[in-house]
Amino acid sequence: MIDEKLIRKEFPMLSNPPLMQGHPLVWLDNASTTLKPQCVLDAVSSYYISRTSNSHRGDYDLCYSMDVETELTRKAVSKLINCSPNEVVFTSGTTDSLNRLAQSLQYSLKKGDEIIISLSEHASNVLPWFQIAKHTGAVIKYVELQKDGLITLENLRKTLSKRTKIVSLAQVGNVLGQIQPIKELVAETHKFGAIFIVDGAQSVPHMPVDVKDLDCDFLCFSGHKICGPTGIGVLYGKYKLLEDLELNSVGGGMNDKFYLDGTIKPSKAPAKFEAGTQNLEGILGLRAAIEFIMKIGLENIAEHEHKLKKYAVERIKELGNSVIYNADVKSGIVTFNINDVFAQDAATYLNSKGIACRSGQHCAKLLNDFIGTPATIRASFYFYTTKEDIDKLVDAVSHGKEFLDAYF
Numbered sequence: 001m002i003d004e005k006l007i008r009k010e011f012p013m014l015s016n017p018p019l020m021q022g023h024p025l026v027w028l029d030n031a032s033t034t035l036k037p038q039c040v041l042d043a044v045s046s047y048y049i050s051r052t053s054n055s056h057r058g059d060y061d062l063c064y065s066m067d068v069e070t071e072l073t074r075k076a077v078s079k080l081i082n083c084s085p086n087e088v089v090f091t092s093g094t095t096d097s098l099n100r101l102a103q104s105l106q107y108s109l110k111k112g113d114e115i116i117i118s119l120s121e122h123a124s125n126v127l128p129w130f131q132i133a134k135h136t137g138a139v140i141k142y143v144e145l146q147k148d149g150l151i152t153l154e155n156l157r158k159t160l161s162k163r164t165k166i167v168s169l170a171q172v173g174n175v176l177g178q179i180q181p182i183k184e185l186v187a188e189t190h191k192f193g194a195i196f197i198v199d200g201a202q203s204v205p206h207m208p209v210d211v212k213d214l215d216c217d218f219l220c221f222s223g224h225k226i227c228g229p230t231g232i233g234v235l236y237g238k239y240k241l242l243e244d245l246e247l248n249s250v251g252g253g254m255n256d257k258f259y260l261d262g263t264i265k266p267s268k269a270p271a272k273f274e275a276g277t278q279n280l281e282g283i284l285g286l287r288a289a290i291e292f293i294m295k296i297g298l299e300n301i302a303e304h305e306h307k308l309k310k311y312a313v314e315r316i317k318e319l320g321n322s323v324i325y326n327a328d329v330k331s332g333i334v335t336f337n338i339n340d341v342f343a344q345d346a347a348t349y350l351n352s353k354g355i356a357c358r359s360g361q362h363c364a365k366l367l368n369d370f371i372g373t374p375a376t377i378r379a380s381f382y383f384y385t386t387k388e389d390i391d392k393l394v395d396a397v398s399h400g401k402e403f404l405d406a407y408f
């Protein structure tokens with residue numbers, strides 16, 4: 001059980017909320033980014049106040065302590081997703097992780113090879129594959145979605161072929177919040193000898209994720225969506241695959257030696273993917289965030305969000321003035337529209353009541369035709385979200401037709 005009232009005291013933006021249009025902030029945009037507890041703020045600022053130095057660059061104590069901190073954060077990530085610390089590469093976020101993977105994997109693709117994604121993917125899990133398909137002649141294929149956005153084994157089977165080299169799918173969709181049966185999809189993909197990449201941006205912060213159990217080859221997530229700082233993220237890869245993966249960024253810190261003839265002798269993974277000065281304050285903050293989240297418990301977080309989701313759906317349905325696109329999905333995302341009100345007008349109205357919700361296409365621009373609307377409002381919850389937050393949302397939605405008031 002989560003005592004969200006107690007937890008909220010740890011978040012400056014919840015215990016002392018900024019005013020939005022004269023109302024204390026109601027934060028319901030957690031799928032976009034999450035608020036930060038004081039321990040994360042302290043960890044980040046400690047780097048600038050008393051710990052500034054580089055890692056892997058010097059023989060004095062401060063520098064060495066940053067090496068130690070970096071490895072401790074790798075260990076924290078490894079506990080969070082159940083892998084070895086040396087399978088954790090630091091990046092700047094999910095987008096960076098996916099781009100870097102695509103950059104590296106392009107060298108293994110030939111004309112006519114296939115990459116499978118779905119219509120519900122975030123731009124970050126579409127555009128890097130578009131780019132490398134353009135350069136290599138590989139073909140993008142879309143696995144069919146059920147009405148609720150889920151991918152069945154049957155549908156994946158129909159899409160896989162001997163030419164499939166990569167399957168890259170989000171574990172939790174960022175619009176419909178659907179939770180894909182990743183373990184089964186991975187097993188099927190491996191039968192075809194292809195690699196499976198999990199976009200974990202919306203799953204790792206919200207539910208237990210065990211990469212060993214899933215048997216996925218790579219997984220990406222962002223620090224800022226798990227109460228950590230912006231600009232830090234993770235690329236997990238099975239160690240053998242990381243060892244064999246081509247370099248995607250080169251410079252200081254990732255090589256053991258380089259030679260006049262242009263040969264680079266890369267360091268062992270994960271260091272070979274961490275060129276240049278790393279985001280050290282981000283690394284400190286990420287560990288604080290992971291430790292904070294793990295104390296609360298990922299099972300508890302998932303249960304809390306699901307309870308809130310059910311409550312929000314029931315209350316919005318009672319209003320009778322909205323359409324909900326993902327009522328039955330068991331994650332903390334409610335995607336809806338108020339009848340006859342354009343999503344962005346509705347979100348502007350919610351803003352006038354101090355409520356932060358996302359509206360539009362949520363960077364999943366291939367999904368609109370599939371769900372049959374050009375834009376939606378998305379309210380997304382986290383462990384610190386309360387029923388009172390949802391009551392405020394529902395109250396505002398009940399007056400949604402008055403959206404023009406927001407403009408005057």
Ligand SMILES: Cc1ncc(COP(=O)(O)O)c(C=O)c1O
Nearest residue numbers: 093094095122124170174201222
């Ligand atoms: C499913 C999914 N993938 C990728 C991303 C990109 O994450 P970031 O902007 O942190 O790189 C997001 C962000 O919302 C997302 O929801």
